[in-house]
Amino acid sequence: MFKESFYNFYIPKNDSILYFNGITCSNFIVTKSEHQKLQELFEDAIDFEINYPSIFNQFVKWGFLFDDSTDEIDTIRFRHRMATIDSKDYSLVINAALKEDNTDQKKCNCHNNPVGHMSDETVNKVINHILYMVNKKRITSLLIIWAGSDPLEHLEKVIYPISQFAQSICNKNSIKFKNHINTSLSDINISIIPKLIEIELNNIQISYNNTNTTHDDIALQKEIKNKIPTLYETLDDPTINLDIKGAISDNTKALIDGIQQKYTNRLVINYGKSAQVIQNIESKKRQQKKLRTQCRPKDIFSVKPHYKCNSDRMYHASINFDGKVYSCINRDYSDMYVFGEVNEHGEIKYNNEKLKQKLSKPPFENPMCLACKYLPMCLGPCSQKIMETHKDALESACILNYVDIDPEAFILNLYEEKLKQNNNV
Ligand code: SF4
Secondary structure, three states: OEEEOOOEEEEEEOOEEEEEEOOOOOEEEEEHHHHHHHHHHHHOHHHHHHHOHHHHHHHHHOOOEEEOOOOHHHHHHHHHHHHHHHOOEEEEEEEOEEOHHHHHHOOOOOOOOOOEEOOHHHHHHHHHHHHHHHHOOOOOEEEEEEEOOOHHHHHHHHHHHHHHHHHHHHHHOOOEEEEEEEEEHHHOOHHHHHHHHHOOEEEEEEEEEOOOOHHHHHHHHHHHHHHHHHHHHHOOOOEEEEEEEOEEOHHHHHHHHHHHHHOOOOEEEEEOOOOEEOOOHHHHHHHHHHHHHHHHHHHHOOOOOOOOOHHHOOOEEEEOOOOEEEOOOOOOOOHHHEEEEEOOOOOEEEOHHHHHHHHOOOOOOOHHHHOOOOHHHHOOOOHHHHHHOOHHHHHHHOHHHOOOOOHHHHHHHHHHHHHHHHOOO
16 A cells, blocks of 8 residues: 655745655655645545556655555665665775874863874885775775875875875776865965876865954965965866865955856865854855755755765774774774774774674664654764764754754755756756
8 A cells, every 4th residue: 555755845935845755855846736736645545546547656656655565764774784884985084193283173182192193014004904905805996085184294105105006906906096185275285286196186175264363364365366276277177175164254255156166166165154254244144044055954964875974884994093993083083982903914903892883783773763754864863973872862962953954954955956957057
């Protein structure tokens, strides 16, 4: 017997209603009277099927009606399992170094964090690890993410040799290779660009913490003007994400908009939670609206890749400069978060108890998330958060406690994006 999906959303949009199904992500607009008629038809699915078979079948295909001998949550579980356990796309975070200022930013100050940079010996272990993952684990792609403190200071001795090796072994084995770095604008020196080109380091996440002063804002403009266009002109098909936290002026905003337009929107801007525009109240409001409907929803909700965070996956690891392995990079680097250690043969010796805790079931396998309508887009808290949360305090781990956006805003944004794509905007 067919019944209405638990994950149907009917969201008012101007004079119409947006239909969205969380499992299939089908979305379209109907008029209010069509909506009323459809709701009547959904109430009696048998009648609907008999009287309007082709429309009925279309709504089944779109997921708005489903055969109740199947379980919708199983679809979510299955996709999650395929994406987290079966996928051999390997994401490897590497900290070339950690400094005090980096560890100070971490949430917990009560543990001793290691501070230092990667030795030649650990560089060799990491190279062996990549070889091991290619030859023994048969990974299907490799994404390296350079993180930690000021990674570009270690371009010559750490980033370059490891990237060069990864690039060559991936090429030899027809494995897709992607090289990404989290850095700051001030660390990008134009003279290093030839090296970045050589190792295909063309995915760049730039963070900028503005201290809300005019002086800082002018400095930001100068950095953007001098560096971002050069990166676009020289690197091969770069993707640049600019994370701005703090206030920016209208002039800076206009400068960023201009660069975005020139480089056909390949410059992605994320304004931090506290982002606002100095002086101009109206543009401040616009900025905050954009934040609600465009930036944050993409970080929190998604329709793919069917997992919450890279650290929820089996084929993900974060190797610190000392060879210790972590799952999550949003905690400190104290011993309590160590998941394992890479040995000289390049194999990670995992703490199986921790691995079991992380991977034995999806993070959403709890009464709160299983009963939630937003589950297909949210997929619950990340595995790290679930491991840290006592089952009696589950509610405190709900994503909705931490974000200032509605899941409905995400759904509306998806529809707008689809329209833009259809119209080739
Ligand atoms: S974390 Fe909250 S919003 Fe997300 S699925 Fe669980 S209950 Fe729903």
